[in-house]
Amino acid sequence: MAARVEALKKERLAIQRGERPDPRPGHHVRFEGGGQTYYRFYPPGHYYCAQCLDYERVYTETDGVISSAPCGCLERRHQEAEKKSLEERLSAAGLRKKFRGRTFENFTLSDLNRPAWEAARAYARNFATHRQSGKSLFLVGDSGRGKTHLAAAVVQEVVRRGFRALFVVTLELLSDIRASYQSEGRTEEEILRPLKQVDLLVLDDISAVDQFSEWEKGKLYEIINLRYEAEKPILVTSNKMVTWIKDRLGKKVVDRLLEMCGDFIPVGGENYRERIACSLRSEDY
Ligand SMILES: Nc1ncnc2c1ncn2[C@@H]1O[C@H](COP(=O)(O)OP(=O)(O)OP(=O)(O)O)[C@@H](O)[C@H]1O
Ligand SMILES: [Mg+2]
Ligand SMILES: [Zn+2]
Numbered sequence: 001m002a003a004r005v006e007a008l009k010k011e012r013l014a015i016q017r018g019e020r021p022d023p024r025p026g027h028h029v030r031f032e033g034g035g036q037t038y039y040r041f042y043p044p045g046h047y048y049c050a051q052c053l054d055y056e057r058v059y060t061e062t063d064g065v066i067s068s069a070p071c072g073c074l075e076r077r078h079q080e081a082e083k084k085s086l087e088e089r090l091s092a093a094g095l096r097k098k099f100r101g102r103t104f105e106n107f108t109l110s111d112l113n114r115p116a117w118e119a120a121r122a123y124a125r126n127f128a129t130h131r132q133s134g135k136s137l138f139l140v141g142d143s144g145r146g147k148t149h150l151a152a153a154v155v156q157e158v159v160r161r162g163f164r165a166l167f168v169v170t171l172e173l174l175s176d177i178r179a180s181y182q183s184e185g186r187t188e189e190e191i192l193r194p195l196k197q198v199d200l201l202v203l204d205d206i207s208a209v210d211q212f213s214e215w216e217k218g219k220l221y222e223i224i225n226l227r228y229e230a231e232k233p234i235l236v237t238s239n240k241m242v243t244w245i246k247d248r249l250g251k252k253v254v255d256r257l258l259e260m261c262g263d264f265i266p267v268g269g270e271n272y273r274e275r276i277a278c279s280l281r282s283e284d285y
Contacts, residue, residue: 033081112268141267
């Protein structure tokens with residue numbers, strides 16, 4: 001047995017030193033992350049790690065004694081897999097690449113937007129409790145104040161904590177549902193099912209149009225009521241206040257939102273979209 005181990009060590013040392021050809025006919029490398037195990041196949045002569053040649057240990061010889069130590073690639077691989085599975089879960093949450101750069105960390109604070117940032121961050125950190133009670137969040141403020149930014153940050157934090165979230169732009173959702181009546185793609189039922197199932201639903205920019213058709217009003221009520229009935233949280237962003245929403249979407253919608261969200265959180269401060277546009281323009285000259 002000991003002789004067998006010594007022979008193995010010797011062989012691996014020689015392979016890692018390039019003194020012997022690798023006898024493996026291709027091999028799999030195991031990746032673990034997000035509670036899942038993945039394997040990737042490497043054909044003969046190809047390796048994930050150039051140092052240990054995927055043996056996961058690095059062999060060295062000192063005074064005729066061969067010893068080995070774990071290779072750093074193992075840890076690195078687990079971190080990569082962790083990140084990959086987070087990326088996949090964020091994609092499943094409907095969060096496009098451009099929104100993934102919007103985090104609590106890179107939200108510039110001022111006296112006017114700090115309360116909203118604090119409320120959103122605390123909400124995300126305590127999501128396990130809110131998931132139980134159905135406590136929801138309504139962010140309201142003028143255009144470019146960072147409502148969508150904060151909603152994207154909440155989704156990332158909540159997904160990182162292992163919950164399922166879904167970020168939808170309200171108007172896109174309505175047009176997807178409308179399109180489902182005519183096309184062969186997803187049916188309305190298939191679109192609505194995840195809206196009901198996820199732990200957190202984000203309805204971004206609920207006040208993007210000035211008038212809603214009767215059908216749109218009915219659908220928005222249906223979606224909000226779906227969450228209400230299931231006692232599951234919803235995060236809504238809007239640049240219009242309660243009375244506006246009540247006038248356009250009706251009392252039933254507002255009453256449910258108020259009951260689920262408690263107070264609406266104002267997002268104040270300067271218009272960052274204008275600020276970004278200005279700095280881009282000045283770079284042009
Ligand atoms: N406090 C902030 N710090 C850094 N970037 C910010 C901040 N607020 C907003 N931004 C950036 O400004 C841009 C516009 O912000 P965002 O889309 O979140 O605004 P909004 O409040 O959702 O506006 P709208 O009502 O028009 O949808 C984004 O690129 C966002 O990342
Ligand atoms: Mg927005
Ligand atoms: Zn290695």
